[in-house]
Amino acid sequence: MFHFSNIVRTKGDPKIVEGGPSLKRPEDQLARALGWFSIGLGVVEFFAPRRVTETLGMEGHETMVRAFGVREILAGIMSLSVDKNAGLWARVGGDGLDAAALLSGLTADNPKKGNIALALLMVGGIAMLDYRAAQDTRPRRPPREARRKLYPNRSGFPKGIESVRTAARQIAAPADNEVKQGDERRVP
């Protein structure tokens, strides 16, 4: 990407000669891929719900598919955000909803039940990836109960706090007097 941004860089500003290693982990890349997949699927569901219901033999459920599309888009945006973990868990929950909706259409009289079985298989596979990514991208913040270093001796005042407070009081005192004298002059 930086090759493109170098085009707008001012002449003379440093440009990358050799890239260093990225600390991005494979699970971060997976989360990103799932996020974009979610947005793509959501757009299809939102803008072409009839194509989806016809493929699955579930005509009449277009409103539900459109709502699922909105859910996919929001979960995708969350998965691409800093809080990707929340987005991925939202996707895991969404996978459950997808599976339940598909199962409701898996009836003996549905001529497209083969497509539903295939869709269920895909949802299962994606759900496994979502779950894996959600597990692996848990925030790495230390737990609240973790032992932490404390800094009780770092006052920043080499001469001590009391010395600073005394100095501040001494500076404030003459200023107070000036105000009082001024106030007296203003009293009628």
Added chain:
Amino acid sequence: MKALVWHGKEDIRCDTVTDPEIQDPRDAIIKVTSCAICGSDLHLFHNFIPGMLPGDIMGHETMGEVVEVGSGVDGKLKKGDRIVVPFTIICGECDQCKRGNFSVCETTNRKRHLADKVFGHTTAGLFGYTHLTGGYPGGQAEYLRVPYADATHIKVPPGIPDEQLLFLSDIFPTGWQAAVQCDIEPTDTVAIWGCGPVGQMAIRSAILLGANQVIAIDCLPERLSMAEAGGATTINFETESVVERLNDLTDGRGPEKCIDCVGMESHVMASLPDTLLDRAKQMVMAESDRPHVLREMIYVCRPGGIISVPGVYSGLSDMLPMGAFMNKGLTMRTGQTHVNRWTDDLLRRIEEGEIDPSFVITHTVPLEQGPEMYQVFRDKRDSCVKVVLRP
């Protein structure tokens, strides 16, 4: 040279880049001896502030030794001088600079057309801080070009270690300005939200300026312990109600002065529903900032009081209680720091041993470990408060 380069959200790498060159007669090049990761760098790390491009060099807290000067520096700097570089680039000649409003210098933002559109008017150019503020390469690198170097520098004497001087570049004057903006009186209670590096400096500044009581609010034990060491009474917002405790500590009046050292990424907690809503809106890009602290300050501040905001906000904040703000007659003061307005005084205080800003440093590592330290700092691992990098 080596430099920490932004490649995208949560992706900063230590790359090899070309060395900076003198581009203008008023430029200087410094060899960086120390630089630091600032809390506001994390907003860029998270890509919450628009205007970063892959390949941008990070960093705006930098000091070093002058190795080259342009012909127009006019003898104000020479090779070998030791300088701290203020994060705001200033010309020293425009109307705003003459008024001491250095952070809104009208000259130095070389991409002012962007700032004019986004902010209404341009602000100063900043090092390593998006193309909205000039797209200047930052100082988390081995060398740094300092534009307008004849004005954009703080000359520091030998004999004082880098650790004590480095924070004149940003967090010390930022905390100081936050406290000065409060017009602190000897009877005042000053409440400070956020005990990160700027919050710690604001606490010390409020003490130096003679506040009667300083109250610091955070949830991390290491930061609260550091705040307490600096003379503050502390409130852990995860275990107690901030509003109740502040009212208790001020006999129900509320603090006269409130300082927001948190900014746009306030903590999200299930017990604070507004923070959850803000986070959700921020995720879907329906709101850019999470202004919980601003809301709380307006609610709890004593009527007629002052709210000072050094914390960074990038764009749009929802649901601010303007009714309370107006009816209580509050004053809000904010802005990026006019660094050079304060640094002569602050340098004197360091030289005289009144304050030693190095207390805040918890990690010092080579520049190459910078990318990892961004994650450690962001995740508050290893009780991290402030990271200094050594190129």
